[in-house]
Amino acid sequence: MSPKKPKIFILDTNVILHDSSCLYQFQDNDIVIPMPVLEELDHFKSGHLIINFHARNFLRAFDSISNEHLFSDGEKIAEDKGRIFVTLDREFHPDIAFNFTAKNPDHHILNIAYCLARENTDRQVILVTKDVNLRMKAKAIGLLAKDFRKDHVEDITKLYRGFRRIEGIDENLINSLYQKPGVIEKDRLVTKEPLMPNEFLILRNGKHSVLARYDPFTEKIWHLPKKMAQGIMPRNAEQIFALNALTDNRIKLVTLSGKAGTGKTLLALAGGMEGKKDYKQIFLARPVVPLSNKDIGYLPGSIKDKLDPYMQPLFDNLGLIRNTYLESDSKHHQTKTMMEKEKLVITPLSYIRGRSLVNVYFIVDEAQNLTPHEIKTVITRAGEDTKLVFTGDIFQIDHPYLDTHTNGLSYLIDKMKGQKLYAHINLEKGERSELAELASDLL
Numbered sequence: 001m002s003p004k005k006p007k008i009f010i011l012d013t014n015v016i017l018h019d020s021s022c023l024y025q026f027q028d029n030d031i032v033i034p035m036p037v038l039e040e041l042d043h044f045k046s047g048h049l050i051i052n053f054h055a056r057n058f059l060r061a062f063d064s065i066s067n068e069h070l071f072s073d074g075e076k077i078a079e080d081k082g083r084i085f086v087t088l089d090r091e092f093h094p095d096i097a098f099n100f101t102a103k104n105p106d107h108h109i110l111n112i113a114y115c116l117a118r119e120n121t122d123r124q125v126i127l128v129t130k131d132v133n134l135r136m137k138a139k140a141i142g143l144l145a146k147d148f149r150k151d152h153v154e155d156i157t158k159l160y161r162g163f164r165r166i167e168g169i170d171e172n173l174i175n176s177l178y179q180k181p182g183v184i185e186k187d188r189l190v191t192k193e194p195l196m197p198n199e200f201l202i203l204r205n206g207k208h209s210v211l212a213r214y215d216p217f218t219e220k221i222w223h224l225p226k227k228m229a230q231g232i233m234p235r236n237a238e239q240i241f242a243l244n245a246l247t248d249n250r251i252k253l254v255t256l257s258g259k260a261g262t263g264k265t266l267l268a269l270a271g272g273m274e275g276k277k278d279y280k281q282i283f284l285a286r287p288v289v290p291l292s293n294k295d296i297g298y299l300p301g302s303i304k305d306k307l308d309p310y311m312q313p314l315f316d317n318l319g320l321i322r323n324t325y326l327e328s329d330s331k332h333h334q335t336k337t338m339m340e341k342e343k344l345v346i347t348p349l350s351y352i353r354g355r356s357l358v359n360v361y362f363i364v365d366e367a368q369n370l371t372p373h374e375i376k377t378v379i380t381r382a383g384e385d386t387k388l389v390f391t392g393d394i395f396q397i398d399h400p401y402l403d404t405h406t407n408g409l410s411y412l413i414d415k416m417k418g419q420k421l422y423a424h425i426n427l428e429k430g431e432r433s434e435l436a437e438l439a440s441d442l443l
Contacts, residue, residue: 005123006030006082010113012106012129013040014401015148018371020057023077023084025150030074030082032116033062035089036108049350050374087112095141106134114143130401151372153410156394160417162424163200163241166191174203177210182223186214189221198251198423200224200241211237216420217250229274231324231331232266238427239263245423246271246389249278253379255367255413256391258427261436264391265365266317272361272389273321273335276343279387280359284314285349287369314346314365349378358383367409368392369399375408 007029015022016037023031044055065075065084074083092102092111100107110127117125127138127145138145153159169189176184186195189203197216202209211224224244226234234240238258245254246268256264272282318335325332338344349364364370364378367390375390382388392409404410416422430436 007124010127013037014130016058017051017054020054028082031084034109034112151411153405153414161426165202167204169203169205171205174210177223183220197420229270230321232270235431236429242267242425251423252421254389255424261430262427268363268389279361282344283362284346286365288348357381357386359385363389368394368407370408372408372411
């Protein structure tokens with residue numbers, strides 16, 4: 001029996017811009033880089049966004065292994081990997097020319113993949129792209145196309161929620177948590193599944209219940225009373241859990257997920273403002289994902305004019321916190337004072353690159369629009385005494401090449417669960433208004 005021939009993977013530009021290390025993710029199979037992809041990468045190599053970093057990083061790695069054989073026999077990527085080839089653009093095959101215009105760069109990549117599939121009938125040829133529409137076009141002409149799924153979260157329905165409800169708890173145990181100091185030994189609570197570090201609990205016995213958290217630092221279970229933060233009073237159990245994680249300085253990484261109106265951003269800001277004395281600065285950041293995936297430089301006006309539309313939700317939530325106090329109260333004016341002294345900084349996430357993240361409370365809003373690599377880049381910049389908070393809705397993604405399974409927030413929740421320095425809460429109940437909750441559920 002003859003050995004199975006390696007597959008041929010043709011990479012689209014967006015795969016490289018998603019993960020510049022993608023060359024090393026295809027085992028011993030061969031990789032083809034179409035010339036139109038190199039042309040597109042040339043347009044992305046300048047700039048400060050993460051996609052610009054990926055373009056430069058890939059081109060440097062590509063240059064280190066390239067030689068004159070790239071256009072013929074290919075070049076070995078690594079000892080246990082396949083070969084990499086560069087394919088020049090080609091005249092459109094009649095099947096492609098009849099259906100697709102040559103003005104679209106994606107169609108040139110599609111044409112190259114189609115021609116290679118017809119020339120290599122003894123091998124499996126696969127177009128790899130994060131563009132759903134291009135995958136559909138490929139399938140329409142009988143070409144195998146797949147998403148790049150290195151950081152894929154398989155079953156989103158089983159994604160860690162950060163808390164659990166347990167019924168039938170001994171009433172004496174519930175009473176013990178309500179009595180000072182509000183703590184019991186972990187062994188007193190018997191559960192089907194082991195408790196996760198910093199997992200939150202709703203313990204019930206009929207009409208009696210108590211909110212608690214398993215503290216991995218003391219290995220005990222603590223009662224969680226309702227506490228206000230910066231004038232914001234939590235309205236449900238999940239919000240109580242979130243504020244507890246946000247204000248515990250031992251927990252260095254917190255993620256808050258949930259649909260619009262559940263209070264993710266407001267709680268993160270309230271938690272940060274509540275602990276402002278413990279940190280040198282509070283950073284509030286959002287990824288900028290404008291139409292056509294262009295940088296904010298395309299917008300007219302000053303840098304402030306460009307940023308305001310993207311940062312306005314953060315200002316709105318700060319306004320809610322400010323207005324919990326009377327104008328005569330000094331706390332009503334503290335956000336303005338902190339911004340003037342740069343104790344509170346609101347900025348696009350791309351502007352954080354190069355800044356020191358030591359002793360900082362760092363909130364990243366709309367984190368579902370980040371790739372797993374971008375999430376890792378932010379976290380690995382965290383210095384001593386820094387706390388990171390990521391908020392977002394994994395079902396509301398604006399990024400053209402991410403989905404519920406591949407976005408950075410889902411990936412972070414899936415990979416970090418069970419870590420001592422990490423806590424997560426999925427906020428389920430909307431608290432913005434009755435109308436907002438109805439629209440979120442039905443529309």
